[in-house]
Amino acid sequence: MDSPLQISPPPQLRTPEPADYDAIALWLPDAQTTLRWAGPLVRWPFTGSTLPAQLAAPRSTSRVLGAGDDPPMGFGQYWPRDDGAVHLGRLLVAPGLRGRGFGRLLLDLLIAEARTVHGPAPITLRVYRDNSGAMALYTQRGFVAVAELGDPDVEFMRLAS
Template sequence: MHLRAATIADFEIVASWIPDAAAARRWAGPLLVYPFAASDLPAALAIPGCETASDCLVDGDQRPSGFGQHWVSQAGAVHLGRIIVAPEARGRGIGRLLCQHLIDAALHSTQATAVTLRAYRSNAGAVALYESLGFSEVASESTDEILFMRKMVR
């Protein structure tokens, strides 16, 4: 499996992984209104004022198994967001592989010394994965609902 830039066809597949408004909010935040057209996702997921990279983890047939983005959020840090694994691929280590590839791509394209992300505290699987990858909570930027996590890399 490898990471490549997301295509319009990929956004159609990723959109099919989002079954309802609650899932859309958990994945992309409150600005993505459900239902949405897959063709609107590239613009809807752009971060104003930031160059946003959208990538898919694909298999040998180029079918996406995961999706994520990265952008420079603050000086010296690159932020990962909108990380999702295809429902049929969950529980098989795809999330770990996707995150490792996203981290590598984010660091390769920036001069960042840290990688950040957010995770819902209630998403125990994601939090455990991120902690196992070396991320730790930044309490001053976290809320009761959402953990802000950072991994120092250089």
């Protein structure tokens, strides 16, 4: 598959369908991967039919990156925080598409949509410090560490612009 900009129709965010959750469930092969991606409230193993309820969180919006009727290319969520920021979470790109620009596209589209829905609020996220690919992407896109909100394993980041 080509880069995101060479796909027709171009990938866009959309509301997940049941079949999307079936595909996403296959991207998470074990309990440790699931824990790192979604936190302790999502219990592995799960199925596509049980995943939406486990991912549901108050005031959250779930989106998939997709092109037409093709299987999903990525998944992410955003929700307003009590401090007025909008938090991005549970970002994930299909295993066969990683390292090809789909994460950047997913991130950029989620930020744009979150700002459309919630206004010019600060954008935040958390990332495991040993996830060098994600750390590089977030830094490249303008996120900076907020040291006092991180912990030894996880970096808390805020979009600088």
